[in-house]
Amino acid sequence: xxxxxxxxxxxxxxxxxxxxxxxxxxxxxxxxxxxxxxxxxxxxxxxxxxxxxxxxxxxxxxxxxxxxxxxxxxxxxxxxxxxxxxxxxxxxxxxxxxxxxxxxxxxxxxxxxx
Amino acid sequence: xxxxxxxxxxxxxxxxxxxxxxxxxxxxxxxxxxxxxxxxxxxxxxxxxxxxxxxxxxxxxxxxxxxxxxxxxxxxxxxxxxxxxxxxxxxxxxxxxxxxxxxxxxxxxxxxxxx
Numbered sequence: 454x455x456x457x458x459x460x461x462x463x464x465x466x467x468x469x470x471x472x473x474x475x476x477x478x479x480x481x482x483x484x485x486x487x488x489x490x491x492x493x494x495x496x497x498x499x500x501x502x503x504x505x506x507x508x509x510x511x512x513x514x515x516x517x518x519x520x521x522x523x524x525x526x527x528x529x530x531x532x533x534x535x536x537x538x539x540x541x542x543x544x545x546x547x548x549x550x551x552x553x554x555x556x557x558x559x560x561x562x563x564x565x566x567x
Numbered sequence: 568x569x570x571x572x573x574x575x576x577x578x579x580x581x582x583x584x585x586x587x588x589x590x591x592x593x594x595x596x597x598x599x600x601x602x603x604x605x606x607x608x609x610x611x612x613x614x615x616x617x618x619x620x621x622x623x624x625x626x627x628x629x630x631x632x633x634x635x636x637x638x639x640x641x642x643x644x645x646x647x648x649x650x651x652x653x654x655x656x657x658x659x660x661x662x663x664x665x666x667x668x669x670x671x672x673x674x675x676x677x678x679x680x681x682x
Binding site: 488509557561 | 609657
């Protein structure tokens, strides 16, 4: 079974621009979560999507948004980029059954904002 | 609100030493507990998980963790570490059955093994 894939792997943007990151979950997984990983803040939860609906959201400004498509693929968008948005953005998928809630992570998209 | 504390930010050990990484969480209800590992240049991988049952959980690569409910702890252990265990280790908690399905991660512990 193929793992979680994220595209692009690396991205360089300038302040004020917007960016869209993509995540394809493991086949059969319906939940996709997004995280921001930085050296100073560690792993911070952005949001989770399940069946095209946002189920939960972390404490990030409205510039961070996402969506999920009917095939469970998800995109994350960041508008009006700031220098502090430079981070590794991780996507994780899970089955989200009652007996199992482990997440499988993708390799991440390294975003650099200059 | 849930929170997870990993008190050791950086641990340095020699090969064959025993390892214990601390993890404490704050949540009064039933929890699912996880340890993830991130090897240099690689993505996060699940080491082990606890949902219910035997509080001593065995994971991959010889790791184990013990859930002690009274102490709100889920410490990771390995009797004899290897150089290849050099990585960052993250403890994570999810409130069982909650509608807020997010997993909260600890800040991570960097483990360096001297060959």
